[in-house]
Amino acid sequence: MLLALLLALAPLVLSSPARAQQPTAVIAAEARLDDWSDPLQALGTLHADESITLSATVTDIVRELNFRDGQEVEAGQLLVRLADxxxxxxxxxxxxxxxxxxxxxxxxxxxxxxxxxxxxxxxxxxxxxxxxxxxxxxxxxxxxxYRLHAPFAGRVGFRNVSVGSLVTPGTALVTLDKLDVMKLDFTLPELALGELSPGLPLTATSGAYPDSPFQGEIATIGTRIDPVSRSVTVRARLDNPEGRLRPGMLMNVEVHRASRETLVIPEASLIPEGRRQFVLTLDPDDAYRVTRREITIGARRKGEVEVLDGLQEGQLVVAHGTERVRDGQPTRLLGILDDTTTVPELLRQGRDAAEANG
Missing domain, CATH: 1.10.287 (Helix Hairpins)
Structure with a gap:
């Protein structure tokens, strides 16, 4: 009877250590060479490519208003006629x-x-x-x-006068803005002047459209340095075919300087300790065993970090699961992150594979 009980418990006793020693599942990323550009960041203000306020120059009564609020008008179109x-x-x-x-x-x-x-x-x-x-x-x-025509094609603003209104010289009758292209003015430190040139690409974002970056390029660099702020004014041009941008909007600007080739890993791979940075590398020839390695990092960008020293191209680092593994521990690789995969996808694939294997 005792022998039969021991034989029945033996598989459970033997399976517990085996289950406890199952390798921890991790997701890796490959240290890869990539083009890297340290952007110059600034805040800028948008201006219409052309912008005017049409005003009366004589004293008389408004006879005709040939536009609606926000209407697109053609160059030369008659907008306002006074009693003539x-x-x-x-x-x-x-x-x-x-x-x-x-x-x-x-x-x-x-x-x-x-x-x-x-x-x-x-x-x-x-x-x-x-x-x-x-x-x-x-x-x-x-x-x-007595007749005000549109000097260029654009969009008129609000109509603030009515037919029959008496206007005098200087009375603003209508605004007109050319919005298909926008001017973006911003300032950059004097030290960046040597790296600026017309045609340099940039990306601008607005709080109104946080997920829609606008691409443009530097058009003009100011001829003077502000002696107080030691900054130079830069003007860029942004295409605005859909008319979403408006004069006066605040824009976050990133100017893309000349790129360089450097080693890049996901920012999630970093293990900071004070001012030092570590990563966990994986050895494919030794059951993906973990090695803790100190690295020197450079600049950062969204989700990625530049590696200056401590890694070589092609090495695998733990990108997900760093808090669950230790130095010298073997792991089970669920997948390698790249431009076509995401962490949730690899976790789901690993879970499906585990369920299929029982």
Whole structure:
């Protein structure tokens, strides 16, 4: 009876140590060479590529408003017309006078050609014709003050006046912005001046669209250094085909300097201890045994860190599971992270494989 009980318990007793010594599952990443650029970061403000406020230059009543709030308008389109009846009447009177004086010049010219009129009379008539033609040009120029056209294609703002409103010189009638391309102004430290050049690419993000970075490039570098802040103003251009960007928006800017090739690992692989950084490397030829190794790191970017010393290209480091394994311990590799995989996917694949094996 006792012998049978011992035989029944023997598999359980033997399986407990075996189960306890099962290698810990980890996910690894490969130290790889990659292009790395230390970005210059700044805050910038957006401006429209072209921006104006059309204002009245005469005192009169608004006769026509040919736009709606936020409407896209074409270059040369008539936006506002003020009451110009008096100016038109003066222009028509001057045109009639021009016709009269032109006829007089023609008659005197014919008579003078037959020596039937003095030369001086013809010259006086020609002078009076030139005078009225100059008056017509002046009236046509003043008549243009009553009609406001769009100087370029763009989008108008809010309509703050109504037909029948009395406006005076300086009254703002409508704003017009060209928004298909935006200007982005920001400042950078004087020390970065030697690394800046027109055409250098950059990425800009806004709190309004945190998941939608906008790509652009440096267009102009300021000609002066601010003697107080020791910074230089830089202007970039951003394409805005969908019109999401608006003048005055605050943008986070990252200027991409010339890249270099360096060794890169996931930032999650780091084990910090004070000012020192360690990683856990895996040996594929020895059951993926863990070795704790100190490394020297450089710059960081989202999710990745530059390795200056302590690792070689192609070495495997623990990217997920660093808190569950120790130096010298064998592990079970669930997978290797790359651009086509994620930690949740590899964990799910490992769990499915374990369930399939019982």
């Amino acid at each position: 009846d008096e100016a038109l009447a003066e222009l028509r009177a001057a045109q009639a006078l021009r016709d009269e004086r032109r006829n007089a010049v023609n008659r005197l010219s014919q008579l003078q050609s037959r020596n039937l009129a003095p030369r001086g009379d013809l010259e006086d008539a020609q002078a009076r014709l030139r005078q009225v033609e100059a008056e017509i040009q002046a009236l046509e120029a003043s008549l243009a003050d």
